[in-house]
Amino acid sequence: MKKFEQYIQIYGLVIIAFSYVSVLNTNKHDSNLINISETGASVVHILPKYYATANQGKSEKDLDYKQLRINFGNYSDYEFQTYIGKGASGHAYLGIQKSTKNKVVIKTFKSLKWNSIKREIVFMQTVQGHDLISPLVDIIRNNNSVSLVYNRYIVFPTSQLIKTMTDNGNKLFLYQTLKALDYVHSKGVIHGDIKPANIIANPKTKLFKLIDWGLSMYYVPGRPKNPSVGTKSYQSPEILLRYQYYDYQIDVYAVGFMFAQMIFKENNPFKGTKKLGKEKVQYMHRIARVFGTEGLKEVAQKMNINQDFSDFPNYEPVNLNKFVNADNQQYCQSDALDLLQKMMQYDAKKRITPKDALKHQYFDSIRHQFE
Numbered sequence: 001m002k003k004f005e006q007y008i009q010i011y012g013l014v015i016i017a018f019s020y021v022s023v024l025n026t027n028k029h030d031s032n033l034i035n036i037s038e039t040g041a042s043v044v045h046i047l048p049k050y051y052a053t054a055n056q057g058k059s060e061k062d063l064d065y066k067q068l069r070i071n072f073g074n075y076s077d078y079e080f081q082t083y084i085g086k087g088a089s090g091h092a093y094l095g096i097q098k099s100t101k102n103k104v105v106i107k108t109f110k111s112l113k114w115n116s117i118k119r120e121i122v123f124m125q126t127v128q129g130h131d132l133i134s135p136l137v138d139i140i141r142n143n144n145s146v147s148l149v150y151n152r153y154i155v156f157p158t159s160q161l162i163k164t165m166t167d168n169g170n171k172l173f174l175y176q177t178l179k180a181l182d183y184v185h186s187k188g189v190i191h192g193d194i195k196p197a198n199i200i201a202n203p204k205t206k207l208f209k210l211i212d213w214g215l216s217m218y219y220v221p222g223r224p225k226n227p228s229v230g231t232k233s234y235q236s237p238e239i240l241l242r243y244q245y246y247d248y249q250i251d252v253y254a255v256g257f258m259f260a261q262m263i264f265k266e267n268n269p270f271k272g273t274k275k276l277g278k279e280k281v282q283y284m285h286r287i288a289r290v291f292g293t294e295g296l297k298e299v300a301q302k303m304n305i306n307q308d309f310s311d312f313p314n315y316e317p318v319n320l321n322k323f324v325n326a327d328n329q330q331y332c333q334s335d336a337l338d339l340l341q342k343m344m345q346y347d348a349k350k351r352i353t354p355k356d357a358l359k360h361q362y363f364d365s366i367r368h369q370f371e
């Protein structure tokens, strides 16, 4: 609770400082860097290139998913058919809506944790209405559980698919993911858990949809967020460094890691982690071994994060060509490596945005299919 009150205080200060700085600084180049002094510690917050103001005008109450009142549909109108499997938050079933005969997927929450249920529903609803987002059909409950009902798509586990995807398939997959993300970000939402398991694929039509809003959040300048989001391998440097003012760009880093898996055809494309320190430190080592120690230190400093790098060797950044071999070279043309490098920048502000990435020459051969 104490921590929460502190957040509110800092939040207030940041907002004040933010409005002030943005008025004062309209003519300086670094108008989006804010330092807030609070008991000697300074919070550095950097605005994203796009959609920084997507949630402007919304009150704390509007942004509080816990306020949601759920309208439940008719539970007995659904028949649960086959169990497909369990995820972090629940169980998924294939099912049917009796009144319409529509095929659906029913995701049942394991326990009645209302806050996480509401979180998923709110963000799901915020991003509804786009081709690349799986549509929510209904929300149903019985006495013991709550379930979300989605239109059913023919899907193939993307985590398997990326191992065998062709160069063209890689492009289609990545392009649609970025397009979906640009839309999600334009709604002021950070997905928060981008990974192959959360992108469903129809291998015939080559159409993909983004799913799983269980870790999503609103982006509001200066509003601190819990840095415990995402799935380890896909976590960005700012998340590993536990920076609380991260933005949409954590999703791009996650896409970057997925892209590396796709083109290098390796589940763990940047192998060679030494078992040093805590888990998050091991992941930082893994990144530093590829992108260099110095850059990681610099970005930690820029965010004013106190991270001990004393047991980090001074890794030099490596050329991504190092990961290209006879088996994967057909996916790793220089355009691909260039885009990958841009997605995996340490500094979220220098990391390419989804909107800009869609214009990258890597997609020149497939872009017309989506225009």
Ligand SMILES: Nc1ncnc2c1ncn2[C@@H]1O[C@H](COP(=O)(O)OP(=O)(O)OP(=O)(O)O)[C@@H](O)[C@H]1O
Pocket (backbone or CB within 6 Å): 084, 086, 087, 088, 089, 090, 091, 092, 105, 107, 134, 150, 151, 152, 153, 154, 155, 197, 198, 200, 211, 212, 213, 214
């Ligand atoms: N609309 C859909 N059509 C077909 N299959 C779907 C659909 N939505 C979800 N699935 C399947 O259900 C699985 C679980 O969905 P989701 O990711 O939303 O739940 P989760 O509990 O968070 O799972 P995880 O822990 O694996 O992320 C997905 O990996 C996917 O295979």
Ligand SMILES: *[C@@H]1O[C@H](CO)[C@@H](O)[C@H](O)[C@H]1NC(C)=O
Pocket (backbone or CB within 6 Å): 030, 033, 034, 035, 042, 044
């Ligand atoms: C913010 O703080 C950092 C480090 O304390 C400093 O280098 C930088 O100049 C400050 N920026 C602004 C805009 O005050």
Ligand SMILES: *[C@@H]1O[C@H](CO)[C@@H](O)[C@H](O)[C@H]1NC(C)=O
Pocket (backbone or CB within 6 Å): 074, 075, 076, 077, 078, 098, 099
């Ligand atoms: C709920 O669905 C069942 C099965 O389709 C139907 O018989 C029933 O009339 C529905 N109830 C309501 C309130 O619509």
Ligand SMILES: *[C@@H]1O[C@H](CO)[C@@H](O)[C@H](O)[C@H]1NC(C)=O
Pocket (backbone or CB within 6 Å): 142, 143
């Ligand atoms: C659900 O709970 C209510 C109230 O306790 C009860 O009347 C009803 O029979 C229960 N329904 C089921 C399907 O168990």
Ligand SMILES: [Mg+2]
Pocket (backbone or CB within 6 Å): 087, 197, 198, 212
């Ligand atoms: Mg999932």
